Amino acid sequence: MKLLEITNLTKTFGGLTANDNISFAVDSAEILGLIGPNGAGKTTLFNCISGHLPITSGRIVFDGADITALSSYATARRGMARTFQVYAAAGDLTVLENVMVGCFMHTRRRSQAERRARRIVAQFNLTPMADSQVRQLPVAAQKRVTMATAIGTRPKLLLLDEVAAGLNPSEINEITDFINHIHHQMGISVILIEHVMALVMNISRRVVVLNYGQKIAEGRPDEIIKNPNVIQAYLGRRYAAAQEG
Amino acid sequence: MEALKHAVDFSDFKRIDLTVAGALMIFFIVFPITSHSSFAMSTMIQFFMFSLYGMGWNTIGGYGGQVDLGKAQYVGIGAYTTAVMLVRWDTPFWVSMPIGVLLSVSWSFIIGYPLFRLKGHYFAIATIATSLVLKDLFEVWNFVGAARGLEISPIDFQPPDFIHLIFKHDVYYYYVILAFFIIGLLYMNWFRKSRLGFQLRAIKDNEAVAASLGINVHWAKIKTYAIATAFVSVVGSFHACYIKNIEPEDTMSLDISILIALMAMLGGAGSLWGPIIGAGILIPIKSYLKEWLGGMAGLAGIDIIIYALIIMIISAKEPRGVWGIIEKWRQRRGQN
Amino acid sequence: MDILIGSLAAGILIGMVLALVALGLTIIFGVMDIVNFAHGEFLMIGMYTGLLTAQATGVDPLLTLPVAALVGFVLGIGCYALFVRFLLRGPMVAQLLGTFGLMLLLRNLTLLFFGAEDRALHHGILVGKSFELGMGVIVPATKLAAAAFSVLAFWGIWLLMNRTKLGKALTATALNAQGARYVGIDTERMNALAWGIGGATVTIAGALLVNFWSVNPYVGLLFCMIAFAIVALGGFGSVPGAFFAGLIVGLITELPGIWDFVTYTFDVDWMSQVPMTSFKYMWVYVAYFLIMVVRPRGLFGWKH
Numbered sequence: 001m002k003l004l005e006i007t008n009l010t011k012t013f014g015g016l017t018a019n020d021n022i023s024f025a026v027d028s029a030e031i032l033g034l035i036g037p038n039g040a041g042k043t044t045l046f047n048c049i050s051g052h053l054p055i056t057s058g059r060i061v062f063d064g065a066d067i068t069a070l071s072s073y074a075t076a077r078r079g080m081a082r083t084f085q086v087y088a089a090a091g092d093l094t095v096l097e098n099v100m101v102g103c104f105m106h107t108r109r110r111s112q113a114e115r116r117a118r119r120i121v122a123q124f125n126l127t128p129m130a131d132s133q134v135r136q137l138p139v140a141a142q143k144r145v146t147m148a149t150a151i152g153t154r155p156k157l158l159l160l161d162e163v164a165a166g167l168n169p170s171e172i173n174e175i176t177d178f179i180n181h182i183h184h185q186m187g188i189s190v191i192l193i194e195h196v197m198a199l200v201m202n203i204s205r206r207v208v209v210l211n212y213g214q215k216i217a218e219g220r221p222d223e224i225i226k227n228p229n230v231i232q233a234y235l236g237r238r239y240a241a242a243q244e245g
Numbered sequence: 246m247e248a249l250k251h252a253v254d255f256s257d258f259k260r261i262d263l264t265v266a267g268a269l270m271i272f273f274i275v276f277p278i279t280s281h282s283s284f285a286m287s288t289m290i291q292f293f294m295f296s297l298y299g300m301g302w303n304t305i306g307g308y309g310g311q312v313d314l315g316k317a318q319y320v321g322i323g324a325y326t327t328a329v330m331l332v333r334w335d336t337p338f339w340v341s342m343p344i345g346v347l348l349s350v351s352w353s354f355i356i357g358y359p360l361f362r363l364k365g366h367y368f369a370i371a372t373i374a375t376s377l378v379l380k381d382l383f384e385v386w387n388f389v390g391a392a393r394g395l396e397i398s399p400i401d402f403q404p405p406d407f408i409h410l411i412f413k414h415d416v417y418y419y420y421v422i423l424a425f426f427i428i429g430l431l432y433m434n435w436f437r438k439s440r441l442g443f444q445l446r447a448i449k450d451n452e453a454v455a456a457s458l459g460i461n462v463h464w465a466k467i468k469t470y471a472i473a474t475a476f477v478s479v480v481g482s483f484h485a486c487y488i489k490n491i492e493p494e495d496t497m498s499l500d501i502s503i504l505i506a507l508m509a510m511l512g513g514a515g516s517l518w519g520p521i522i523g524a525g526i527l528i529p530i531k532s533y534l535k536e537w538l539g540g541m542a543g544l545a546g547i548d549i550i551i552y553a554l555i556i557m558i559i560s561a562k563e564p565r566g567v568w569g570i571i572e573k574w575r576q577r578r579g580q581n
Numbered sequence: 582m583d584i585l586i587g588s589l590a591a592g593i594l595i596g597m598v599l600a601l602v603a604l605g606l607t608i609i610f611g612v613m614d615i616v617n618f619a620h621g622e623f624l625m626i627g628m629y630t631g632l633l634t635a636q637a638t639g640v641d642p643l644l645t646l647p648v649a650a651l652v653g654f655v656l657g658i659g660c661y662a663l664f665v666r667f668l669l670r671g672p673m674v675a676q677l678l679g680t681f682g683l684m685l686l687l688r689n690l691t692l693l694f695f696g697a698e699d700r701a702l703h704h705g706i707l708v709g710k711s712f713e714l715g716m717g718v719i720v721p722a723t724k725l726a727a728a729a730f731s732v733l734a735f736w737g738i739w740l741l742m743n744r745t746k747l748g749k750a751l752t753a754t755a756l757n758a759q760g761a762r763y764v765g766i767d768t769e770r771m772n773a774l775a776w777g778i779g780g781a782t783v784t785i786a787g788a789l790l791v792n793f794w795s796v797n798p799y800v801g802l803l804f805c806m807i808a809f810a811i812v813a814l815g816g817f818g819s820v821p822g823a824f825f826a827g828l829i830v831g832l833i834t835e836l837p838g839i840w841d842f843v844t845y846t847f848d849v850d851w852m853s854q855v856p857m858t859s860f861k862y863m864w865v866y867v868a869y870f871l872i873m874v875v876r877p878r879g880l881f882g883w884k885h
Contacts, residue, residue, distance in 0.1 A: 076459035105459035553685035560679030564671035
């Protein structure tokens with residue numbers, strides 16, 4: 001059974017169509033990459049799937065249940081977690097406290113939440129800074145905190161929004177390892193919005209490409225990079241023509 | 246019980262903070278036995294009352310970041326419930342106070358549901374509006390004495406009445422409110438570590454993210470608002486028995502609402518000690534200014550002018566309050 | 582029937598003046614997102630200015646408008662430059678409490694210097710005269726003039742905002758301060774100017790109001806709350822919104838009259854038991870609450 005199935009999802013804002021009739025599915029043991037030029041509608045798609053935005057038409061089925069109309073907190077409670085692009089975890093709280101917020105979704109008791117949070121913090125190599133305020137950490141660590149917090153909610157599916165943005169190559173390697181760990185060790189499926197091609201092509205089993213709100217390609221990474229529509233979207237028609245001709 | 250353990254566990258504070266707190270607590274307990282003026286005693290009682298008001302406000306306003314400027318209506322509900330039930334039916338305080346809380350909390354749920362669909366300035370103004378509406382209603386409602394208010398009739402020198410909470414000597418009031426204060430403080434210590442406390446802090450930071458972590462933002466705010474309301478209502482009931490003379494203008498005015506918010510903001514909204522520090526600074530100043538300056542002919546209003554200047558300076562210079570200053574100073578020292 | 586027309590007329594007239602009171606508040610909020618609790622005190626100062634100038638110089642109260650405007654302008658800019666601009670950096674709770682402190686300060690300074698007694702105007706070409714609008718409805722000339730000047734003031738502000746370069750700069754700052762700076766607009770100056778204009782309009786309203794409303798240092802709060810309700814109803818930041826919302830609120834304050842009309846015309850017994858007059862302003866707050874729940878953006882609001 002597919003973990004997530006998006007059917008004919010369309011999202012319009014007044015006159016602007018941000019997501020146009022998009023359909024694809026995610027398996028229960030899969031890392032799916034979501035790429036496309038800036039403005040293609042990737043984050044909007046995430047917002048629609050996770051319930052932060054109501055969709056104009058279409059259907060979203062998650063883990064066998066129709067979640068099209070659910071709000072973001074209800075979606076989260078069903079096992080879908082996400083990170084955000086322009087957000088670096090609750091600045092005022094410490095690392096540990098952040099992760100605890102995630103853990104509190106499944107327990108009422110502080111001691112339980114704290115215990116689980118400490119374990120997750122250790123898994124993400126954040127123990128030395130567990131009691132530091134997140135806003136004081138370097139970017140790479142902050143990204144790990146957002147991921148750790150999301151993991152705290154025991155998700156089945158994790159939506160990562162440009163988690164590698166602003167990282168240097170070695171940090172990107174490190175975060176790739178963490179994503180692999182989340183997927184292989186914890187059995188969590190991942191959808192990954194990324195601009196860092198090395199990361200997304202490396203790690204994804206399949207890739208979906210958006211451009212101007214529409215899905216223009218879907219397939220394995222090695223197929224996608226050769227796809228003329230994709231090349232055209234990123235590099236322009238002339239380049240694509242030059243490649244062929 | 247685990248909750249109790251958390252309530253009394255202050256270990257995440259620095260040693261010096263706990264030492265100061267401990268010393269102050271001893272001072273509070275011993276204070277009435279030492280010699281002092283009745284004026285000082287009443288100031289202390291007011292200090293505890295406003296600390297509690299501030300603590301209540303702090304849950305939704307400090308930790309939650311929702312600026313509520315309408316708490317006075319619950320002071321009124323608590324005070325009037327106790328006063329009316331006492332005057333008409335000789336009801337014990339320990340019965341009327343919980344009923345007051347029930348009424349207050351019920352009202353808070355009724356208006357909370359629509360209220361919390363608003364944010365920021367709109368929310369703040371709406372809280373003011375509801376409080377003023379209720380005050381206006383009380384001012385024309387004869388059952389509660391309308392604008393004249395209610396008076397709990399003069400006490401003959403009876404033995405101290407703990408059932409109805411009517412005492413001749415302030416010292417009894419002092420220890421009752423001190424007990425409430427300690428309970429309130431322990432509750433707040435539990436609250437900030439509890440699931441709801443964490444949820445609120447996440448909400449205050451970024452609501453969309455909080456929701457993505459499975460937090461029902463709307464409901465969390467409403468629950469917290471009810472908690473704040475309960476705090477305020479309890480102290481309101483106490484207020485009726487202590488002051489023995491209540492009227493809408495005194496108990497439910499906008500000034501009271503602002504004062505409550507100010508306690509927490511001045512001391513440090515969103516911190517455990519904030520409201521207490523705020524009350525500790527503001528109540529003595531207000532009391533003494535009123536004593537010395539308010540009475541002097543031709544200088545009417547100077548005490549409020551000074552009080553207003555204090556508010557303005559704090560708002561402009563250090564909105565994170567005294568506790569914010571302390572933390573900042575500590576951080577700077579820690580970095581050297 | 583004439584009760585009804587009379588109430589409606591009174592409601593509209595007072596509504597226009599209330600709209601002018603609210604105008605300054607909405608401009609300030611539009612440009613810099615701050616809610617000014619001291620707004621009512623500016624009005625009160627405007628009222629005192631009008632009254633005292635008229636009494637001191639003996640000129641007609643209507644001629645005191647320029648003086649009031651000047652006082653309001655200076656007061657607004659002064660408050661901004663000396664205090665409010667420091668609030669802008671802080672969290673909202675500090676802003677709200679800060680302007681509240683300013684409110685207390687202004688109110689009690691006035692109390693200190695002028696005492697607590699009610700003062701009212703007793704002379705002037707319009708005082709004591711009335712117009713008959715037909716159908717037995719009598720309207721005091723002072724109220725009519727106040728409404729007329731309000732409309733003029735609104736028109737003037739509308740022209741300023743939409744037809745002058747300055748107005749466009751103000752609007753730009755209101756829409757996007759950062760962007761405005763990029764195109765070379767001095768947003769600090771715009772902020773100060775918004776306070777100046779906001780202050781001036783409300784002091785003019787005060788000088789108009791004092792023709793038929795007695796003044797003491799405490800009148801500010803009521804009008805402040807009414808202004809809040811109008812601004813919220815019309816949409817924070819919207820000039821036309823303030824005008825229409827003002828009319829609506831004016832009518833709401835005349836609800837007792839309309840209520841009486843319905844009571845007597847249809848002979849509804851329980852309605853006459855309700856002391857509507859005491860609730861005159863309460864309904865304004867109720868209306869605010871309902872609007873906020875149903876349509877938070879207000880009638881014309883573009884900001885949220």
